[in-house]
Amino acid sequence: MMTYCRNFTIYIFQSKFTTEKSFNPFILSCLELCGCPEILGFAHSQQCVCFQFLTELTRLFQKCRSNGSILITLKKYDGRTKPVPRKGYSESFEPVDNKCLLRASGGKRKISTVAYSNLLRAHMDGLKKKDKKSKKTKATQ
Amino acid sequence: MPYFQTWEEFARAAEKLYLTDPMKVRVVLKYRHCDGNLCMKVTDDAVCLQYKTDQAQDVKKLEKLQGKLMRLMVSKETHSGPMETD
Numbered sequence: 001m002m003t004y005c006r007n008f009t010i011y012i013f014q015s016k017f018t019t020e021k022s023f024n025p026f027i028l029s030c031l032e033l034c035g036c037p038e039i040l041g042f043a044h045s046q047q048c049v050c051f052q053f054l055t056e057l058t059r060l061f062q063k064c065r066s067n068g069s070i071l072i073t074l075k076k077y078d079g080r081t082k083p084v085p086r087k088g089y090s091e092s093f094e095p096v097d098n099k100c101l102l103r104a105s106g107g108k109r110k111i112s113t114v115a116y117s118n119l120l121r122a123h124m125d126g127l128k129k130k131d132k133k134s135k136k137t138k139a140t141q
Numbered sequence: 142m143p144y145f146q147t148w149e150e151f152a153r154a155a156e157k158l159y160l161t162d163p164m165k166v167r168v169v170l171k172y173r174h175c176d177g178n179l180c181m182k183v184t185d186d187a188v189c190l191q192y193k194t195d196q197a198q199d200v201k202k203l204e205k206l207q208g209k210l211m212r213l214m215v216s217k218e219t220h221s222g223p224m225e226t227d
Contacts, residue, residue: 061174064172064173064174065174065175066174066175067175068173068175069170069171069172069173069174070171070172070173070174071155071169071170071172072167072169072170072171072172073167073169073170074167074169074170074207074210074211074214075166075167075168075169075213075214076163076164076166078164100211100214
């Protein structure tokens with residue numbers, strides 16, 4: 001399921017941002033914010049997905065302004081792609097990774113990504129910025 | 142499950158719950174802009190801890206806890222996987 005979700009995310013974005021130049025200013029500001037200009041090279045597809053996640057998250061926040069709620073879920077993910085076998089069945093699965101699965105949903109739209117430890121900062125910056133912004137506007141209303 | 146009244150209590154309980162079985166626990170942050178409230182839930186499908194707020198200053202606290210749990214999730218020093226033992 002996870003791999004499916006990841007591919008799905010990539011798919012959404014590939015249809016919208018085909019080239020690096022067409023990335024919107026939000027992502028670029030995110031990149032500046034987390035101070036990692038090397039990510040601008042988009043050498044690693046996973047890094048791409050993470051920023052795609054951020055843009056989609058922004059979109060979700062904007063969409064759910066008037067009504068509806070946003071849910072952001074965090075879960076530990078160890079790289080498992082098959083379900084846990086029932087008791088009595090032998091299993092050769094070794095947890096390989098220490099990753100964190102990030103999901104966000106608002107209404108019908110669901111997005112997900114797998115965060116690597118070195119990219120967490122970027123994520124949290126994005127979340128913080130978004131949350132604060134939303135809260136601030138709420139306070140001024 | 143009722144909402145926690147104090148943040149400290151919630152934070153302590155959430156961390157404790159996470160450490161009992163890291164693979165089962167999920168952290169859900171729910172934000173409703175129209176009602177202006179933010180709710181944090183930490184659950185392992187058996188125990189459910191919730192905290193609700195409508196204060197902007199609480200965002201920082203919530204985020205700090207989220208970051209802490211996230212760090213625990215990705216750290217290499219995993220607690221001897223409870224999932225394999227049972």
